[in-house]
Amino acid sequence: MAKKVSENKTGFPKETWLKWYKDMLLWRRLEEKAGMMYTMGKIRGFCHLYIGQEALVAGACSAIRPDDNMITAYRNHIHPLGKGMQSKYMMAELYGKATGCSNGNGGSMHMFSSELRFWGGHGIVGGQIPLGAGLAFADKFNGSDRVTLCYMGDGAVRQGSFHETFNLAMLWKLPVIFIIENNKYAMGTSVERTSNVTDLYKLGLSYEMPSEAVDGMRADTFHDAISRAAHRARSGEGPTLIEALTYRYKGHSMSDPQKYRTKEEVEEYKDKDPILHALSVLQSNNWITESELDAIDHEVKTEVEEAVDFAESSPYPDPSALFDYVYSEPNYPFIKTH
Numbered sequence: 001m002a003k004k005v006s007e008n009k010t011g012f013p014k015e016t017w018l019k020w021y022k023d024m025l026l027w028r029r030l031e032e033k034a035g036m037m038y039t040m041g042k043i044r045g046f047c048h049l050y051i052g053q054e055a056l057v058a059g060a061c062s063a064i065r066p067d068d069n070m071i072t073a074y075r076n077h078i079h080p081l082g083k084g085m086q087s088k089y090m091m092a093e094l095y096g097k098a099t100g101c102s103n104g105n106g107g108s109m110h111m112f113s114s115e116l117r118f119w120g121g122h123g124i125v126g127g128q129i130p131l132g133a134g135l136a137f138a139d140k141f142n143g144s145d146r147v148t149l150c151y152m153g154d155g156a157v158r159q160g161s162f163h164e165t166f167n168l169a170m171l172w173k174l175p176v177i178f179i180i181e182n183n184k185y186a187m188g189t190s191v192e193r194t195s196n197v198t199d200l201y202k203l204g205l206s207y208e209m210p211s212e213a214v215d216g217m218r219a220d221t222f223h224d225a226i227s228r229a230a231h232r233a234r235s236g237e238g239p240t241l242i243e244a245l246t247y248r249y250k251g252h253s254m255s256d257p258q259k260y261r262t263k264e265e266v267e268e269y270k271d272k273d274p275i276l277h278a279l280s281v282l283q284s285n286n287w288i289t290e291s292e293l294d295a296i297d298h299e300v301k302t303e304v305e306e307a308v309d310f311a312e313s314s315p316y317p318d319p320s321a322l323f324d325y326v327y328s329e330p331n332y333p334f335i336k337t338h
Helices: 014-039 055-061 078-082 087-094 128-141 154-158 160-171 200-207 219-234 263-270 274-284 290-313 319-323
Strands: 069-071 148-153 176-182 211-215 240-245
Touching: 014 055, 014 078, 014 087, 014 219, 014 274, 014 290, 055 078, 055 176, 055 219, 055 274, 069 128, 078 087, 087 290, 128 148, 128 160, 128 176, 148 154, 154 160, 154 176, 154 200, 160 176, 160 200, 176 200, 176 219, 200 211, 200 240, 211 219, 219 240, 219 274
Parallel strands: 069 148, 148 176, 176 240, 211 240
Antiparallel strands: none
16 A cells, blocks of 8 residues: 655645656557567667656656757657657657658657757767757857756766766856766666766766756656756756666667666566656545546557557658758759759
8 A cells, every 4th residue: 555645745736746647658658569569570770768767758848848958869769758749750750751750760769859849869879968068058159048958878978078068068057957867777787887986976076067866766856856957057057967866677779688687676676667656646645546547548558559550651751861961952063963
């Protein structure tokens, strides 16, 4: 029996918890279906699932404005959904279809939506970190009070660009929130095997950047951390580093046999599941009934099926599209455009 949690104790009303629960459940089911479609050969290339880490998007997106920027690495299916993308466009991109959010050009690793101010989806480890600072620099230069959320994995902090970016972000007081998604493993290598600094938030302290570690398995605690950092950024106080302590239940990618960790370790983290936590809050406060839960399950299942049907029925890009978006101008004299 879950312990009684009052509204005052959670700090958030029923509507917020309900949205977190519905969103995270939908995202979980979409990625479970994506994993299934991958094994069937419907989705090709690489496929990095976010299962277990959903609170990092749910909590963040409830704490920022729709016009704020977001950028991340290649484990990026859920981030654009948090920013408001319809699930069918994400699924179509996984299939490599022309109706996908990147017109079928990006696939699993390169989701993108300029309309939603979601700037990728980047396949180069750490490549998005200076780009995130660049987005924040542009907003500051243009007098906007937008903030940028720049996600990265725990392995990306070993890149030189991480430290170069932190130096300039603090020097110029850029409105950027750096988020380390510390799921304990960079591919199959644990944090402990790559550095004597295992509390990754401490990496920001040498730049005198406000830094903290946060429970990334709970949408509410992560929302609070992002809210604090966003207020600091909009006030002109510069960047923040948040180490989100989270866990991925699946392998690094679909081809990962996961021999570097035990089943017991995975099960231990599943006890902290962000979806189950949101559900326990709803149930312990008597904010939801079994019939309402059944209705949500049906709604989620229907949306997942419709997303797959949309992807299945959508066309592949025309072969001629291979040459689109390569150059900003198509009429260079050394390029044949016929």
